[in-house]
Amino acid sequence: MISRTIALAAAAGLLGTAAGAQDAYRIGLSGALTGPVAGSYAPAIEGLQLYINRLNEGGGIDGHPVELIVLDDSGEPSRGATNSRRLLGQEEVVLMINASLSSTYAPMMADARRAGVPLLFAASACPAEVYPPAEPLLFCTTAFAARYDSQATLDFIEAQAGTDISLGLSAMAIPLSRGEIEAAEGLATERGMRPQAPTIVPPPTADYTPFATTISQAGADWVYSWAPWVTEVRTFEALRRLGWEGEYIAWAHLEAEGELARLQDEGFYAIGANSLFAEDLPVHQEIRAAAEAAGATYAPDQMAEGWIAGLVIDAALQSAGWPADAEAVNAAMENLNVDTQGLRGGPIEWTPENHFRATQYYRVYRWNADEGAIDVVQDWAAYTVE
Amino acid sequence: MQLVANIIVLSAIYALISCGYVLIYRVSRVLNLAHGELMMVGAYLLLMTASFTSNPMVAIPVAAILSLTMGALVYLLLMRRMTGESVLAAILTTIALGILLRGLIVIFFSAAHQYPAVPLGIHSSSVQVLPGARISSLSLILVIVTALVYASLFAFLRLSRWGLRMRAAGQNPLLAAQRGINLHGIYAMVWAIAMFTGSVAGMLISLDAGLDQTLIMIGLKAFPAALVGGLDSLLGALIGSLIVAAAEVLLIQYVNPLLADVVPFLILIVMLVVRPWGLFGTREALDRV
């Protein structure tokens, strides 16, 4: 595996000096490859790299390879800012990709606007700016998205249990998660549910039981959590250990598939926009094969987000043609329709007004103890994004 | 009742971690800010041994012995060279060690969230400990282990010959050295014990909650507990942990969970204004720095 990587790197190096500099599409990514949150972003970044490598091995786009420059920001905004200046000022990329904590968004967005280079969010929550009416230059392929997620989740809870329920809410003490859960509190009240005051957990927490105790003692029938995976799952586990027997729904981050199998709890629902690798669609097999061939660090079932970003970048560059500058890539991205090959419930469609997607599809999963496998509790539900 | 159980579990976690800070500071006057990382390394050692054997009775002791060795090596290879340097330089060295360890862990184990409990076949179940109070079985073990660790540390420091030497080295290194006590040996031993207790905490936490780099931050959260009690007193670390944990649990329940992060430090400020050397710390500790 190592020799193969070196061979590839050498090949890339040769290409880079001989023809690559002029003949390659240059795109750049800043992401959390180290630091405490790396586990949630590094797999997606690896997925994107695998896609791009495979694309280049197949001859690139109309004979032009795609050069993906990857920089690490450890999830720190200052380093994200340094990276974006470098990608724009030195590497002269035609497209920037963010795969890091939401705190790195602001500096990268500011720089992208200045330089007129499109910026794609590919691993963390989509910012409000990509919803219609979308801001120019900002695009998002990530599955999870403020407001729509809570809407879909509450629809599911209502379909399962009606509105006469006490709803516990759990968030992590980061602005994005808090904002969404506080919005969900309002939405639930409008429906006539009885939401509790959100329980907000600080990121480094030794024991989740005290937080679970407040939720459990307030008599929650259902609990909804939209937060990084640690907070979602550990709040749930702490609740179960208190003897709480209600039902719990959380956003299906990239860890979800492995974790549903680990927890094996029928009261734990995961709502998400990605299909699971257990389905074993052709695209899943492709990702698995690519990961295996490259000796990837992370599990293939955590790479869907990166692969989807790869599909979209591929399509955008193809439609931008050659030679492509940032303006052409942006124009291509503003009118794009990408088949997600079953990784999502439907295509990713972008228009000048909508840089999120025209329709967002949600599925709900949970563990089925009898069959020893993950069940689809609710198949693709479509939400038009307006 | 549940609140009481929550307070006891949380203070046991803090106490088991913070005794590492106290031991090293008490004996060698070094503030070890890599304690969180060393604790994480201990947990990853368990992950490593768990990949060789699925028997927890083998995997855990082997990992614990490895962590004991590593603690001594950290002193012998690195911290020994920092004797005689300024306090700040020694602290910075431990921080740099922490950065190095974080990088190494990602290289060897990746940044993914992993569960050492899975290969070992350990399942945490729910235990009724008091009427109306349940905790997880691993939390119960953690409380017991903490009690054992503290009991044996007290016994060791008071009664054994090595413990006596350790206390002597902490109180007056010059005099201790003149009396023929091998200071480097003592310091290596205390680093080994500190890493051992930290690793045990790391292992137990990661068996319950899984393992990734966020474990470091939990290590740092126990730091105020050590300070409230006074950095050079084991009893203080125990009481400090109890105070910090009680404040945290009660605030989460009755006031605002968001304060949980700030409150240990608020308690600390109040403590520093009233008794700058901590609850049980010694006054002279202040002028050593």
Add this chain to the structure above:
Amino acid sequence: MSDLSPMRVVTALVAIAALIALPFLASGATLDIANQILLATIGAIALMLLTGFAGQISLGHAGLLAAGAFTAGILAQEIAAPFWIGIPAAALTGALLGVIFGLPSLRLRGIYLAVSTLALHFLVVYVGGEYETRRGFSTGILIDPPVVFGFEFWDPVAWYPVLLVVAVLVWLLARNLLRSRTGRAWAAIHDTEPVAAALGINVARTKLWAFVISSAITAMAGALFAYYRGFVSIEAFSLFVTIQYVAMIIIGGMGSLLGAVLGAAFVTILPHAIEAASGVLPSSGGLAGSIFAMNYAAFGLIMIAFLVFEPGGLVGILRRIGGKRGTR
């Protein structure tokens, strides 16, 4: 060595020439790093005054930077205040916080003082986080770049001379302070407080002054950072930032202004240097994860090596080289 030995004059002239020539030679990304060094220099000088000269350990440096940045950010956001209000306001906030950060120093020393300043760091971050969430700036506050006579300061090239001038001014201010009564009083309390008190120095006032001056400069650096980067968010001021500044003054060399400058440059450049040294940029071909983990580990390793083998810091190395030249 006299103050104006020809060797020193030549070195200084070469340095000045290089600093002036830089924007004409370097690319935008290199200048961005240069600007970061200048920003770090301002902050490191402030910390050096407090820790290296007045002997007060502080772990609240990131909190003070955050306070300055947030002052600028909140003023820009709430009353659309331009930079010439934002920066002095930040310095004022810093000075006020300096009094608060400094109060514990009247009773505490060493590690306990360090920890009390750390507590204040968490308070500042908490307040900043509350503001961000309450106002709905969940991904940080954006600040428009400063505009002077219709010219917008956004480009690293435009910022470079500004930051260079500010850094030089701060350096001159620090140097003059150290030569004044205040500076001598700091040196006195650094050595031994009781003796200083016996010499008729008001220890409490001297300490508070050190905190106020250092904090005002730090907060100003924070505000400059906010304008330069065009954003403010609590995550940009983690504890790691404090650690970096402490590393700067120790690696540079305690008790030396030049040390603060060298340390700032070293700590800022190091990650980039490691990245460059670790060979091919991780572009398409290999998988990037472990390369960056290696860079991260190397950063720790080099810092350890420095602390163990060069306790005098970069200034110590310079002095040795200078000393050898002198004897030759």
